[in-house]
Amino acid sequence: MSSTSSSVLRADQIWIDGKFVKWDEGHMHVMTHALHYGLGVFEGIRAYRTHDGRLAVFRLREHIQRLMDSAHICMLQMPFTIDEIMEACVELLRKQKDLFANGAYLRPIAFMGDGAMGLGAVNPTRVVVTAWDWGAYLGEKGMREGIRAKVSSFTRMHVNVNMVRGKISGQYVNSILAKREAVLGGYDEAILLDISGFVAEASGENIFMVNKKGIIKTPPLSSPILDGITRDTVLKLIRDSGRTVEEVTFTRDALYICNEIFFTGTAAEITPVREVDNRMVGDGKPGPLVQFVQDTYFRVVRGQEPRYADWLTYI
Structure with missing residues (x-):
């Protein structure tokens, strides 16, 4: 069982650009364009434990559609389809089903990666999906x-x-x-x-x-x-x-x-x-x-x- 603090559970794996890697290997270069200029888009999505004991993601397609729309507004070329990113979210939770039996918070994010710098740069888009256990945001x-x-x-x-x-x-x-x-x-x-x-x-x-x-x-x-x-x-x-x-x-x-x-x-x-x-x-x-x-x-x-x-x- 992994955690970002003593009380917050997080996934053991992260989905990065189509592959699952260990959480501790989820690194990006310091010259990532989005780190310098903020060009990235993201979503927050919750999965809940349902009344019959299963795990279900709430309005997943709508969230990923908005992610794609946000990328389009920013002229970020998305290398994955809506269905592929949805499947990444589902598969990540499937792999962590025991850890997140009571629910999870998913964070898909897409951003301009490293390569050229400057405001006019156009670098490949990186796409990541992470998950952790996040209780009531305002307590x-x-x-x-x-x-x-x-x-x-x-x-x-x-x-x-x-x-x-x-x-x-x-x-x-x-x-x-x-x-x-x-x-x-x-x-x-x-x-x-x-x-x-x-x-x-x-x-x-x-x-x-x-x-x-x-x-x-x-x-x-x-x-x-x-x-x-x-x-x-x-x-x-x-x-x-x-x-x-x-x-x-x-x-x-x-x-x-x-x-x-x-x-x-x-x-x-x-x-x-x-x-x-x-x-x-x-x-x-x-x-x-x-x-x-x-x-x-x-x-x-x-x-x-x-x-x-x-x-x-x-x-």
Whole structure:
């Protein structure tokens, strides 16, 4: 059994450019272009232990399709097809089935490799898939009780600067700075505004809110936000329940006076927000909508909702 720390399990092998190698042999040259200039794309994907004891990857094809789309946006030529990368993910988990019996986090990444340097260089694309055991990104307590968030002094980049349909490695420096600022200030997460001052998203999650009239809102895809797969999942779950969601812009003070806020993301899953900028959200605990979304989401990923069975790829 291997680990990146005393408490985090990771795979014994890594898939690199079509071959499995030992974790400790997963090296890249220091002159890798992406290390210098940030030209890479990646995904975060979760596999869950289902109610019948099997392991299933959640929305694998959608994630790998987004990886390919991100690469296309960046003009990275992908040497593998969607099906080949999907199979790499499945095979990696198959090889580690005993280690990850309770679930795993997959990280496919594609990036410009070593060769020529400079901004105009075009080198072969390297593709890697790794996996490890990653619990609740914002903490188990945060999942249960809600987290504290801070509106960041850093702004989410304009849509003509930030390629918002791509999950691009270098663009996450903006998120890292916002996250560090929030954590150093004693908060759990940052909320970034767009250049017009409207709420965009958190450092690594999409955001939903419920106002005092019970209207559910989330920023639209015309905002500088990632088209989150968990966001899309939650939109469908809410709408399938007969509720309405408005995809509209809203201001930070709308968050201050709303009844509920929660974040969505593969890593964060469904995380309630109990406080924003030292202002309690609602009554300071997870509300009825986020409780419904959490319960339904985890039933879906654990294979307990047959109508969404096609979202699961069993190992």
